[in-house]
Amino acid sequence: xxxxxxxxxxxxxxxxxxxxxxxxxxxxxxxxxxxxxxxxxxxxxxxxxxxxxxxxxxxxxxxxxxxxxxxxxxxxxxxxxxxxxxxxxxxxxxxxxxxxxxxxxxxxxxxxxxxxxxxxxxxxxxxxxxxxxxxxxxxxxxxxxxxxxxxxxxxxxxxxxxxxxxxxxxxxxxxxxxxxxxxxxxxxxxxxxxxxxxxxxxxxxxxxxxxxxxxxxxxxxxxxxxxxxxxxxxxxxxxxxxxxxxxxxxxxxxxxxxxxxxxxxxxxxxxxxxxxxxxxxxxxxxxxxxxxxxxxxxxxxxxxxxxxxxxxxxxxxxxxxxxxxxxxxxxxxxxxxxxxxxxxxxxxxxxxxxxxxxxxxxxxxxxxxxxxxxxxxxxxxxxxxxxxxxxxxxxxxxxxxxxxxxxxxxxxxxxxxxxxxxxxxxxxxxxxxxxxxxxxxxxxxxxxxxxxxxxxxxxxxxxxxxxxxxxxxxxxxxxxxxxxxxxxxxxxxxxxxxxxxxxxxxxxxxxx
Ligand code: 9PG
Numbered sequence: 001x002x003x004x005x006x007x008x009x010x011x012x013x014x015x016x017x018x019x020x021x022x023x024x025x026x027x028x029x030x031x032x033x034x035x036x037x038x039x040x041x042x043x044x045x046x047x048x049x050x051x052x053x054x055x056x057x058x059x060x061x062x063x064x065x066x067x068x069x070x071x072x073x074x075x076x077x078x079x080x081x082x083x084x085x086x087x088x089x090x091x092x093x094x095x096x097x098x099x100x101x102x103x104x105x106x107x108x109x110x111x112x113x114x115x116x117x118x119x120x121x122x123x124x125x126x127x128x129x130x131x132x133x134x135x136x137x138x139x140x141x142x143x144x145x146x147x148x149x150x151x152x153x154x155x156x157x158x159x160x161x162x163x164x165x166x167x168x169x170x171x172x173x174x175x176x177x178x179x180x181x182x183x184x185x186x187x188x189x190x191x192x193x194x195x196x197x198x199x200x201x202x203x204x205x206x207x208x209x210x211x212x213x214x215x216x217x218x219x220x221x222x223x224x225x226x227x228x229x230x231x232x233x234x235x236x237x238x239x240x241x242x243x244x245x246x247x248x249x250x251x252x253x254x255x256x257x258x259x260x261x262x263x264x265x266x267x268x269x270x271x272x273x274x275x276x277x278x279x280x281x282x283x284x285x286x287x288x289x290x291x292x293x294x295x296x297x298x299x300x301x302x303x304x305x306x307x308x309x310x311x312x313x314x315x316x317x318x319x320x321x322x323x324x325x326x327x328x329x330x331x332x333x334x335x336x337x338x339x340x341x342x343x344x345x346x347x348x349x350x351x352x353x354x355x356x357x358x359x360x361x362x363x364x365x366x367x368x369x370x371x372x373x374x375x376x377x378x379x380x381x382x383x384x385x386x387x388x389x390x391x392x393x394x395x396x397x398x399x400x401x402x403x404x405x406x407x408x409x410x411x412x413x414x415x416x417x418x419x420x421x422x423x424x425x426x427x428x429x430x431x432x433x434x435x436x437x438x439x440x441x442x443x444x445x446x447x448x449x450x451x452x453x454x455x456x457x458x459x460x461x462x463x464x465x466x467x468x469x470x471x472x473x474x475x476x477x478x479x480x481x482x483x484x485x486x487x488x489x490x491x492x493x494x495x496x497x498x499x500x501x502x503x504x505x506x507x508x509x510x511x512x
Contacts, residue, residue, distance in 0.1 A: 001114030011100040013082050013111050019072035022064035022093050027055035028287040028328045029340040030362040033375040042470045044360035045483035052245025053362035065092035068330050080113045083123050085130050087302040104300040120378035132334035133382050139415040141438050142172045147389050147420035150503035151178035154191035159202050164423035166206040169438040172280045173203045174211025184219025200277030211280035217289040220250040232262045234293040244288040249493045254288035257308025258297035270315035279320045286327040302331040309335045338384035342373035345388045347397035355468040357482045370464035389418045392434045395425040409459045412442035
Protein backbone atom coordinates (compact mmCIF):
# COMPACT_ATOMS: atom_id res chain seq x y z
CA UNK A 1 0.00 0.00 0.00
CA UNK A 2 1.17 3.52 -0.75
CA UNK A 3 -0.12 6.45 1.22
CA UNK A 4 0.42 10.04 2.24
CA UNK A 5 -1.33 12.55 4.47
CA UNK A 6 -1.94 15.94 2.95
CA UNK A 7 -3.38 19.16 4.32
CA UNK A 8 -5.78 21.09 2.12
CA UNK A 9 -9.19 22.77 1.98
CA UNK A 10 -9.79 21.49 -1.53
CA UNK A 11 -7.62 18.53 -2.53
CA UNK A 12 -7.59 17.00 -6.01
CA UNK A 13 -6.12 13.53 -6.35
CA UNK A 14 -5.50 12.22 -9.85
CA UNK A 15 -7.01 8.80 -10.51
CA UNK A 16 -4.10 7.06 -12.23
CA UNK A 17 -6.02 4.50 -14.32
CA UNK A 18 -9.53 3.55 -15.35
CA UNK A 19 -11.84 3.25 -12.36
CA UNK A 20 -14.50 0.53 -12.35
CA UNK A 21 -16.53 1.47 -9.30
CA UNK A 22 -16.98 4.21 -6.74
CA UNK A 23 -17.53 3.84 -3.00
CA UNK A 24 -20.30 6.17 -1.87
CA UNK A 25 -20.56 6.77 1.84
CA UNK A 26 -23.75 8.28 3.21
CA UNK A 27 -23.77 10.96 5.88
CA UNK A 28 -25.72 9.31 8.66
CA UNK A 29 -26.77 5.85 9.87
CA UNK A 30 -29.61 5.46 7.39
CA UNK A 31 -27.94 6.94 4.28
CA UNK A 32 -26.63 4.59 1.58
CA UNK A 33 -23.07 3.27 1.72
CA UNK A 34 -22.09 1.04 -1.19
CA UNK A 35 -19.77 0.38 -4.08
CA UNK A 36 -21.66 1.52 -7.17
CA UNK A 37 -20.87 1.63 -10.86
CA UNK A 38 -20.00 5.04 -12.23
CA UNK A 39 -23.37 5.99 -13.70
CA UNK A 40 -25.28 8.58 -11.66
CA UNK A 41 -27.77 7.27 -9.09
CA UNK A 42 -31.32 8.61 -9.34
CA UNK A 43 -32.07 11.22 -6.68
CA UNK A 44 -34.06 9.44 -3.96
CA UNK A 45 -37.65 10.46 -3.22
CA UNK A 46 -39.56 11.92 -1.53
CA UNK A 47 -37.78 15.22 -1.08
CA UNK A 48 -39.59 15.90 2.19
CA UNK A 49 -37.48 13.09 3.74
CA UNK A 50 -34.11 14.32 2.44
CA UNK A 51 -33.04 16.07 5.66
CA UNK A 52 -34.03 12.95 7.61
CA UNK A 53 -32.20 10.43 5.42
CA UNK A 54 -29.31 12.14 3.63
CA UNK A 55 -27.05 15.14 3.83
CA UNK A 56 -29.39 17.70 2.26
CA UNK A 57 -26.45 19.91 1.22
CA UNK A 58 -25.21 17.37 -1.35
CA UNK A 59 -28.35 15.44 -2.27
CA UNK A 60 -28.68 17.02 -5.73
CA UNK A 61 -25.07 16.15 -6.66
CA UNK A 62 -24.95 14.11 -9.87
CA UNK A 63 -21.33 12.92 -9.69
CA UNK A 64 -20.53 9.92 -7.47
CA UNK A 65 -19.94 11.39 -4.01
CA UNK A 66 -20.12 10.83 -0.27
CA UNK A 67 -19.41 12.13 3.21
CA UNK A 68 -15.81 12.35 4.53
CA UNK A 69 -14.35 9.84 2.11
CA UNK A 70 -14.61 8.32 -1.31
CA UNK A 71 -12.72 5.66 -3.18
CA UNK A 72 -12.44 4.15 -6.63
CA UNK A 73 -11.77 0.54 -7.47
CA UNK A 74 -9.53 -0.58 -10.34
CA UNK A 75 -9.54 -3.65 -12.56
CA UNK A 76 -7.09 -5.47 -10.30
CA UNK A 77 -9.36 -5.01 -7.25
CA UNK A 78 -7.09 -2.43 -5.60
CA UNK A 79 -8.56 0.86 -4.49
CA UNK A 80 -7.59 4.53 -4.23
CA UNK A 81 -9.05 6.34 -1.21
CA UNK A 82 -9.30 10.01 -0.43
CA UNK A 83 -10.44 10.18 3.18
CA UNK A 84 -10.73 13.17 5.50
CA UNK A 85 -9.30 12.99 9.00
CA UNK A 86 -11.65 15.72 10.15
CA UNK A 87 -15.27 16.82 10.03
CA UNK A 88 -17.29 19.00 7.63
CA UNK A 89 -15.84 17.22 4.60
CA UNK A 90 -17.09 15.52 1.47
CA UNK A 91 -15.54 13.70 -1.50
CA UNK A 92 -16.68 13.40 -5.09
CA UNK A 93 -15.40 11.91 -8.29
CA UNK A 94 -14.77 14.73 -10.69
CA UNK A 95 -13.63 13.33 -14.06
CA UNK A 96 -10.14 11.94 -13.54
CA UNK A 97 -9.89 13.26 -10.00
CA UNK A 98 -11.07 12.50 -6.51
CA UNK A 99 -12.00 15.92 -5.22
CA UNK A 100 -12.21 16.75 -1.52
CA UNK A 101 -14.57 19.48 -0.33
CA UNK A 102 -14.44 21.15 3.05
CA UNK A 103 -17.08 23.38 4.64
CA UNK A 104 -14.62 24.60 7.27
CA UNK A 105 -11.26 25.31 5.68
CA UNK A 106 -8.09 23.26 5.58
CA UNK A 107 -8.23 19.66 6.73
CA UNK A 108 -5.95 16.61 6.90
CA UNK A 109 -6.67 13.92 4.34
CA UNK A 110 -5.41 10.40 3.83
CA UNK A 111 -4.60 9.43 0.25
CA UNK A 112 -3.98 5.69 0.07
CA UNK A 113 -3.78 3.14 -2.72
CA UNK A 114 -3.69 -0.62 -2.32
CA UNK A 115 -5.70 -3.55 -1.03
CA UNK A 116 -9.09 -2.36 0.31
CA UNK A 117 -8.70 -4.03 3.72
CA UNK A 118 -5.22 -2.56 4.30
CA UNK A 119 -6.37 0.90 3.26
CA UNK A 120 -9.31 0.83 5.69
CA UNK A 121 -7.19 -0.65 8.51
CA UNK A 122 -4.88 2.33 8.22
CA UNK A 123 -7.78 4.79 7.89
CA UNK A 124 -9.49 3.45 11.01
CA UNK A 125 -6.25 3.72 13.04
CA UNK A 126 -5.86 7.34 11.96
CA UNK A 127 -9.49 8.07 12.85
CA UNK A 128 -9.09 6.54 16.33
CA UNK A 129 -6.14 8.83 16.79
CA UNK A 130 -8.27 11.80 15.73
CA UNK A 131 -11.61 11.02 17.43
CA UNK A 132 -10.72 8.47 20.08
CA UNK A 133 -12.72 5.29 20.67
CA UNK A 134 -15.14 4.67 23.50
CA UNK A 135 -14.07 2.25 26.24
CA UNK A 136 -14.92 -1.28 25.17
CA UNK A 137 -17.97 -2.80 26.78
CA UNK A 138 -19.37 -6.25 26.25
CA UNK A 139 -21.51 -6.17 23.10
CA UNK A 140 -25.10 -6.33 24.35
CA UNK A 141 -27.84 -8.80 23.42
CA UNK A 142 -30.95 -6.73 23.16
CA UNK A 143 -34.68 -7.22 23.09
CA UNK A 144 -36.07 -4.02 21.52
CA UNK A 145 -39.76 -3.15 21.36
CA UNK A 146 -39.76 -1.38 17.98
CA UNK A 147 -39.92 -3.96 15.20
CA UNK A 148 -42.95 -5.83 16.50
CA UNK A 149 -45.00 -3.36 18.53
CA UNK A 150 -43.84 -0.06 17.04
CA UNK A 151 -45.52 2.78 18.95
CA UNK A 152 -48.25 0.46 20.28
CA UNK A 153 -46.40 -0.15 23.55
CA UNK A 154 -47.79 0.32 27.05
CA UNK A 155 -46.59 -0.61 30.50
CA UNK A 156 -48.82 -3.64 30.87
CA UNK A 157 -47.50 -5.27 27.71
CA UNK A 158 -43.90 -4.41 28.44
CA UNK A 159 -44.19 -5.82 31.95
CA UNK A 160 -45.66 -8.98 30.48
CA UNK A 161 -42.87 -9.28 27.89
CA UNK A 162 -40.28 -8.73 30.61
CA UNK A 163 -41.54 -11.77 32.46
CA UNK A 164 -41.73 -13.83 29.28
CA UNK A 165 -38.17 -13.12 28.15
CA UNK A 166 -36.68 -13.44 31.62
CA UNK A 167 -35.38 -16.94 30.88
CA UNK A 168 -33.85 -15.91 27.56
CA UNK A 169 -30.22 -14.80 27.37
CA UNK A 170 -30.80 -11.11 26.66
CA UNK A 171 -28.73 -8.49 28.50
CA UNK A 172 -30.97 -5.53 27.74
CA UNK A 173 -34.67 -4.88 27.38
CA UNK A 174 -34.95 -1.68 25.42
CA UNK A 175 -38.12 0.39 25.34
CA UNK A 176 -38.34 2.14 21.99
CA UNK A 177 -40.48 4.97 20.60
CA UNK A 178 -44.02 5.22 22.02
CA UNK A 179 -43.50 5.92 25.76
CA UNK A 180 -43.09 9.72 25.53
CA UNK A 181 -45.73 12.42 25.54
CA UNK A 182 -44.35 13.99 22.37
CA UNK A 183 -41.05 14.02 20.55
CA UNK A 184 -39.52 16.91 22.49
CA UNK A 185 -41.56 16.30 25.67
CA UNK A 186 -39.74 13.43 27.33
CA UNK A 187 -42.21 12.51 30.04
CA UNK A 188 -44.24 9.29 29.98
CA UNK A 189 -47.63 9.39 28.27
CA UNK A 190 -50.85 8.00 29.82
CA UNK A 191 -50.00 4.46 28.62
CA UNK A 192 -47.31 4.46 31.35
CA UNK A 193 -49.27 5.49 34.45
CA UNK A 194 -46.73 4.02 36.89
CA UNK A 195 -43.94 6.10 35.38
CA UNK A 196 -40.59 5.28 33.89
CA UNK A 197 -38.81 4.54 37.16
CA UNK A 198 -41.25 1.74 37.83
CA UNK A 199 -40.77 0.31 34.31
CA UNK A 200 -36.98 0.36 34.64
CA UNK A 201 -37.33 -1.33 38.02
CA UNK A 202 -39.44 -4.14 36.57
CA UNK A 203 -36.86 -4.71 33.83
CA UNK A 204 -33.98 -4.74 36.31
CA UNK A 205 -35.90 -7.10 38.61
CA UNK A 206 -35.74 -9.68 35.80
CA UNK A 207 -31.98 -9.39 35.83
CA UNK A 208 -31.80 -7.30 32.67
CA UNK A 209 -30.44 -3.85 31.93
CA UNK A 210 -33.11 -1.28 31.17
CA UNK A 211 -32.83 0.48 27.81
CA UNK A 212 -34.66 3.56 26.57
CA UNK A 213 -35.07 5.29 23.21
CA UNK A 214 -35.12 9.07 22.85
CA UNK A 215 -34.68 11.55 20.00
CA UNK A 216 -33.20 14.36 22.11
CA UNK A 217 -32.06 16.72 19.36
CA UNK A 218 -35.44 17.00 17.71
CA UNK A 219 -38.96 18.18 18.46
CA UNK A 220 -42.29 18.15 16.69
CA UNK A 221 -44.05 21.45 16.24
CA UNK A 222 -46.89 20.53 18.61
CA UNK A 223 -44.49 19.84 21.52
CA UNK A 224 -44.33 22.02 24.63
CA UNK A 225 -40.60 22.27 24.08
CA UNK A 226 -41.00 23.91 20.70
CA UNK A 227 -43.76 26.21 21.88
CA UNK A 228 -41.91 27.29 25.02
CA UNK A 229 -38.46 27.69 23.54
CA UNK A 230 -38.66 28.57 19.88
CA UNK A 231 -35.32 30.37 20.28
CA UNK A 232 -33.58 27.04 21.01
CA UNK A 233 -34.27 25.78 17.50
CA UNK A 234 -32.09 25.94 14.42
CA UNK A 235 -32.94 28.60 11.84
CA UNK A 236 -31.65 29.23 8.33
CA UNK A 237 -29.86 32.35 7.12
CA UNK A 238 -33.25 34.02 6.48
CA UNK A 239 -34.41 33.36 10.03
CA UNK A 240 -36.89 30.58 9.16
CA UNK A 241 -36.93 27.37 11.20
CA UNK A 242 -34.87 24.60 9.60
CA UNK A 243 -37.16 21.65 8.85
CA UNK A 244 -35.48 18.41 9.91
CA UNK A 245 -37.84 16.17 7.91
CA UNK A 246 -41.26 14.71 8.52
CA UNK A 247 -42.23 11.85 10.85
CA UNK A 248 -44.95 10.97 13.38
CA UNK A 249 -47.33 12.78 11.00
CA UNK A 250 -45.61 16.13 11.65
CA UNK A 251 -42.79 18.41 10.62
CA UNK A 252 -39.63 18.09 12.68
CA UNK A 253 -37.39 20.81 14.07
CA UNK A 254 -33.79 20.65 15.25
CA UNK A 255 -32.23 21.92 18.46
CA UNK A 256 -29.28 24.28 18.24
CA UNK A 257 -26.57 22.51 20.25
CA UNK A 258 -24.43 25.65 20.43
CA UNK A 259 -27.08 27.35 22.60
CA UNK A 260 -25.97 27.16 26.28
CA UNK A 261 -29.54 26.61 27.50
CA UNK A 262 -29.99 23.72 25.07
CA UNK A 263 -26.84 22.10 26.39
CA UNK A 264 -28.10 22.51 29.95
CA UNK A 265 -31.44 21.02 29.00
CA UNK A 266 -29.75 18.03 27.30
CA UNK A 267 -27.66 17.50 30.38
CA UNK A 268 -30.64 17.36 32.72
CA UNK A 269 -32.57 15.16 30.29
CA UNK A 270 -29.78 12.57 30.30
CA UNK A 271 -29.47 12.76 34.08
CA UNK A 272 -33.19 12.21 34.42
CA UNK A 273 -33.04 9.09 32.23
CA UNK A 274 -30.22 7.70 34.38
CA UNK A 275 -32.14 8.53 37.56
CA UNK A 276 -35.13 6.65 36.24
CA UNK A 277 -32.84 3.62 36.10
CA UNK A 278 -32.06 3.27 32.40
CA UNK A 279 -28.43 2.65 31.63
CA UNK A 280 -28.68 1.63 27.98
CA UNK A 281 -29.74 4.62 25.93
CA UNK A 282 -30.59 4.66 22.24
CA UNK A 283 -30.31 8.26 21.08
CA UNK A 284 -32.04 8.57 17.73
CA UNK A 285 -32.56 11.10 14.91
CA UNK A 286 -29.29 12.72 15.96
CA UNK A 287 -28.56 14.11 12.47
CA UNK A 288 -30.95 16.99 13.24
CA UNK A 289 -28.37 19.01 15.16
CA UNK A 290 -25.89 18.76 12.28
CA UNK A 291 -28.17 20.20 9.59
CA UNK A 292 -27.01 23.44 7.99
CA UNK A 293 -28.27 26.63 9.63
CA UNK A 294 -27.40 29.75 11.53
CA UNK A 295 -26.38 28.92 15.08
CA UNK A 296 -26.21 30.78 18.38
CA UNK A 297 -22.47 30.23 18.28
CA UNK A 298 -20.90 30.28 14.83
CA UNK A 299 -19.56 26.73 14.70
CA UNK A 300 -19.42 24.38 11.71
CA UNK A 301 -22.49 22.14 11.74
CA UNK A 302 -20.86 18.76 12.50
CA UNK A 303 -18.71 20.33 15.21
CA UNK A 304 -21.87 21.85 16.71
CA UNK A 305 -23.53 18.42 16.74
CA UNK A 306 -20.48 16.81 18.31
CA UNK A 307 -20.58 19.38 21.08
CA UNK A 308 -24.18 18.35 21.88
CA UNK A 309 -23.35 14.65 21.78
CA UNK A 310 -20.36 15.20 24.04
CA UNK A 311 -22.52 16.88 26.67
CA UNK A 312 -24.98 13.98 26.54
CA UNK A 313 -22.17 11.42 26.78
CA UNK A 314 -20.74 13.17 29.82
CA UNK A 315 -24.10 13.51 31.55
CA UNK A 316 -24.92 9.85 30.96
CA UNK A 317 -21.59 8.83 32.42
CA UNK A 318 -19.13 6.32 31.03
CA UNK A 319 -20.90 3.42 32.69
CA UNK A 320 -24.03 3.94 30.57
CA UNK A 321 -24.21 2.29 27.15
CA UNK A 322 -24.87 4.85 24.44
CA UNK A 323 -26.17 3.69 21.05
CA UNK A 324 -26.28 6.50 18.47
CA UNK A 325 -28.85 6.10 15.68
CA UNK A 326 -29.79 8.27 12.71
CA UNK A 327 -26.42 9.77 13.53
CA UNK A 328 -23.84 11.45 11.30
CA UNK A 329 -21.09 8.83 11.29
CA UNK A 330 -17.72 10.55 11.80
CA UNK A 331 -18.94 13.26 14.21
CA UNK A 332 -20.24 10.50 16.52
CA UNK A 333 -16.98 8.53 16.72
CA UNK A 334 -15.31 8.31 20.10
CA UNK A 335 -18.43 9.50 21.92
CA UNK A 336 -20.81 6.56 21.62
CA UNK A 337 -20.44 2.90 22.50
CA UNK A 338 -22.32 1.76 19.42
CA UNK A 339 -23.47 3.28 16.19
CA UNK A 340 -26.28 2.17 13.89
CA UNK A 341 -24.55 1.69 10.59
CA UNK A 342 -27.48 1.13 8.26
CA UNK A 343 -31.14 1.92 7.69
CA UNK A 344 -33.88 0.08 9.57
CA UNK A 345 -34.84 -3.46 8.74
CA UNK A 346 -38.50 -4.20 8.16
CA UNK A 347 -40.52 -7.38 7.72
CA UNK A 348 -39.73 -7.26 3.99
CA UNK A 349 -36.61 -7.97 1.95
CA UNK A 350 -37.36 -5.08 -0.35
CA UNK A 351 -40.38 -3.01 -1.20
CA UNK A 352 -40.86 -2.43 -4.91
CA UNK A 353 -42.41 0.99 -4.45
CA UNK A 354 -39.52 2.21 -2.28
CA UNK A 355 -36.70 0.59 -4.28
CA UNK A 356 -37.90 1.30 -7.81
CA UNK A 357 -40.34 4.22 -7.75
CA UNK A 358 -38.80 6.17 -4.90
CA UNK A 359 -35.27 4.80 -5.64
CA UNK A 360 -34.63 5.26 -1.95
CA UNK A 361 -32.20 2.80 -0.29
CA UNK A 362 -32.56 4.53 3.11
CA UNK A 363 -36.16 3.39 3.60
CA UNK A 364 -36.56 0.48 6.04
CA UNK A 365 -36.03 -2.90 4.31
CA UNK A 366 -33.80 -5.89 5.07
CA UNK A 367 -31.89 -5.58 1.81
CA UNK A 368 -31.13 -1.90 2.43
CA UNK A 369 -29.99 -2.61 5.97
CA UNK A 370 -27.65 -5.42 4.89
CA UNK A 371 -26.18 -3.48 1.95
CA UNK A 372 -25.21 -0.38 3.89
CA UNK A 373 -24.09 -2.23 7.02
CA UNK A 374 -21.73 -4.44 5.00
CA UNK A 375 -19.97 -1.38 3.61
CA UNK A 376 -19.39 0.01 7.10
CA UNK A 377 -18.00 -3.10 8.81
CA UNK A 378 -14.54 -1.51 8.80
CA UNK A 379 -15.73 0.92 11.50
CA UNK A 380 -15.78 -1.94 14.01
CA UNK A 381 -12.27 -1.18 15.25
CA UNK A 382 -13.51 2.29 16.29
CA UNK A 383 -17.03 1.69 17.58
CA UNK A 384 -19.43 -1.21 18.12
CA UNK A 385 -21.62 -1.47 15.05
CA UNK A 386 -25.36 -2.06 15.20
CA UNK A 387 -26.83 -3.67 12.05
CA UNK A 388 -30.38 -3.40 13.51
CA UNK A 389 -32.50 -6.28 14.74
CA UNK A 390 -32.82 -9.79 13.35
CA UNK A 391 -35.96 -11.86 13.02
CA UNK A 392 -36.20 -15.37 14.39
CA UNK A 393 -39.85 -16.18 14.08
CA UNK A 394 -41.70 -16.66 10.84
CA UNK A 395 -44.51 -14.54 12.33
CA UNK A 396 -44.43 -10.79 12.06
CA UNK A 397 -42.37 -10.71 8.85
CA UNK A 398 -42.49 -11.81 5.21
CA UNK A 399 -38.90 -13.02 4.95
CA UNK A 400 -37.74 -16.37 3.64
CA UNK A 401 -35.65 -18.61 5.89
CA UNK A 402 -32.59 -17.67 3.83
CA UNK A 403 -33.23 -13.94 4.27
CA UNK A 404 -33.69 -14.31 8.02
CA UNK A 405 -30.49 -16.33 8.15
CA UNK A 406 -28.55 -13.60 6.30
CA UNK A 407 -29.68 -11.03 8.85
CA UNK A 408 -28.76 -13.31 11.74
CA UNK A 409 -25.33 -13.95 10.25
CA UNK A 410 -24.71 -10.26 9.68
CA UNK A 411 -25.50 -9.54 13.33
CA UNK A 412 -22.99 -12.23 14.37
CA UNK A 413 -20.39 -10.61 12.13
CA UNK A 414 -21.12 -7.25 13.80
CA UNK A 415 -21.17 -8.84 17.30
CA UNK A 416 -24.40 -6.97 17.96
CA UNK A 417 -27.43 -9.20 18.38
CA UNK A 418 -30.91 -7.82 18.88
CA UNK A 419 -34.47 -8.83 18.10
CA UNK A 420 -38.01 -7.54 18.56
CA UNK A 421 -39.74 -10.89 18.11
CA UNK A 422 -42.61 -11.35 20.52
CA UNK A 423 -42.16 -14.28 22.93
CA UNK A 424 -45.55 -15.80 22.11
CA UNK A 425 -44.67 -15.94 18.40
CA UNK A 426 -41.94 -18.54 18.92
CA UNK A 427 -42.37 -22.21 18.11
CA UNK A 428 -40.35 -24.59 20.31
CA UNK A 429 -37.82 -25.00 17.53
CA UNK A 430 -37.45 -21.26 16.98
CA UNK A 431 -36.98 -20.71 20.67
CA UNK A 432 -34.21 -23.28 20.86
CA UNK A 433 -32.40 -21.75 17.93
CA UNK A 434 -32.76 -18.22 19.40
CA UNK A 435 -31.24 -19.43 22.68
CA UNK A 436 -28.33 -21.08 20.90
CA UNK A 437 -27.80 -17.98 18.79
CA UNK A 438 -27.68 -15.68 21.79
CA UNK A 439 -25.63 -17.98 23.97
CA UNK A 440 -22.76 -18.57 21.60
CA UNK A 441 -20.84 -15.95 19.67
CA UNK A 442 -20.11 -17.27 16.22
CA UNK A 443 -16.63 -17.76 14.85
CA UNK A 444 -16.37 -15.29 11.98
CA UNK A 445 -13.83 -15.29 9.19
CA UNK A 446 -13.61 -12.77 6.41
CA UNK A 447 -13.38 -14.30 2.92
CA UNK A 448 -13.92 -11.34 0.63
CA UNK A 449 -15.94 -8.11 0.45
CA UNK A 450 -19.32 -9.83 0.59
CA UNK A 451 -18.44 -13.38 1.74
CA UNK A 452 -17.72 -14.69 5.23
CA UNK A 453 -17.39 -17.96 7.04
CA UNK A 454 -19.69 -18.05 10.04
CA UNK A 455 -19.01 -21.12 12.22
CA UNK A 456 -17.50 -22.73 9.13
CA UNK A 457 -20.54 -22.05 6.92
CA UNK A 458 -19.95 -19.90 3.83
CA UNK A 459 -22.27 -16.89 3.93
CA UNK A 460 -22.59 -14.90 0.74
CA UNK A 461 -24.30 -11.51 1.02
CA UNK A 462 -23.96 -10.51 -2.64
CA UNK A 463 -27.70 -10.84 -3.28
CA UNK A 464 -28.22 -7.81 -1.01
CA UNK A 465 -25.90 -5.48 -2.91
CA UNK A 466 -27.52 -4.54 -6.26
CA UNK A 467 -29.64 -1.40 -6.36
CA UNK A 468 -32.80 -1.30 -8.45
CA UNK A 469 -32.22 -0.24 -12.06
CA UNK A 470 -33.24 3.38 -12.65
CA UNK A 471 -36.42 3.83 -14.68
CA UNK A 472 -36.23 5.43 -18.13
CA UNK A 473 -38.62 6.94 -20.68
CA UNK A 474 -42.31 6.89 -19.84
CA UNK A 475 -41.65 4.95 -16.64
CA UNK A 476 -39.38 7.72 -15.44
CA UNK A 477 -42.19 10.21 -16.01
CA UNK A 478 -44.44 7.95 -13.94
CA UNK A 479 -41.80 7.95 -11.23
CA UNK A 480 -41.65 11.74 -11.19
CA UNK A 481 -45.39 11.90 -10.73
CA UNK A 482 -45.27 9.34 -7.92
CA UNK A 483 -42.44 11.24 -6.20
CA UNK A 484 -44.46 14.44 -6.41
CA UNK A 485 -47.43 12.72 -4.77
CA UNK A 486 -45.26 11.08 -2.10
CA UNK A 487 -43.88 14.49 -1.19
CA UNK A 488 -47.21 15.61 0.25
CA UNK A 489 -47.55 15.42 4.04
CA UNK A 490 -50.91 13.65 3.70
CA UNK A 491 -49.23 10.77 1.83
CA UNK A 492 -46.80 10.26 4.72
CA UNK A 493 -49.61 10.71 7.24
CA UNK A 494 -51.52 7.95 5.47
CA UNK A 495 -48.53 5.59 5.69
CA UNK A 496 -48.10 6.54 9.36
CA UNK A 497 -51.77 5.82 10.04
CA UNK A 498 -51.58 2.44 8.26
CA UNK A 499 -48.53 1.32 10.21
CA UNK A 500 -50.10 2.44 13.49
CA UNK A 501 -53.18 0.37 12.73
CA UNK A 502 -51.06 -2.67 11.96
CA UNK A 503 -49.13 -2.22 15.23
CA UNK A 504 -52.39 -1.90 17.17
CA UNK A 505 -53.55 -5.21 15.68
CA UNK A 506 -50.32 -6.85 16.84
CA UNK A 507 -50.79 -5.39 20.31
CA UNK A 508 -54.36 -6.58 20.54
CA UNK A 509 -53.34 -10.09 19.48
CA UNK A 510 -51.17 -10.19 22.61
CA UNK A 511 -54.17 -9.96 24.86
CA UNK A 512 -55.89 -12.90 23.20
C1 9PG B 1 -38.56 4.83 16.18
C2 9PG B 1 -37.60 4.29 15.14
C3 9PG B 1 -36.74 3.14 15.67
C4 9PG B 1 -35.69 2.77 14.66
C5 9PG B 1 -34.87 4.01 14.27
C6 9PG B 1 -35.80 5.09 13.75
O1 9PG B 1 -38.57 8.07 7.80
N1 9PG B 1 -37.52 7.39 7.91
O2 9PG B 1 -36.75 7.25 6.95
C7 9PG B 1 -37.23 6.73 9.13
C8 9PG B 1 -36.07 5.99 9.24
C9 9PG B 1 -35.81 5.32 10.41
C10 9PG B 1 -36.67 5.40 11.47
C11 9PG B 1 -37.82 6.14 11.37
C12 9PG B 1 -38.10 6.82 10.20
O3 9PG B 1 -36.42 4.63 12.58
O4 9PG B 1 -33.89 3.71 13.33
O5 9PG B 1 -34.83 1.76 15.15
O6 9PG B 1 -36.13 3.50 16.89
O7 9PG B 1 -36.79 5.39 14.72
O8 9PG B 1 -39.33 5.85 15.67
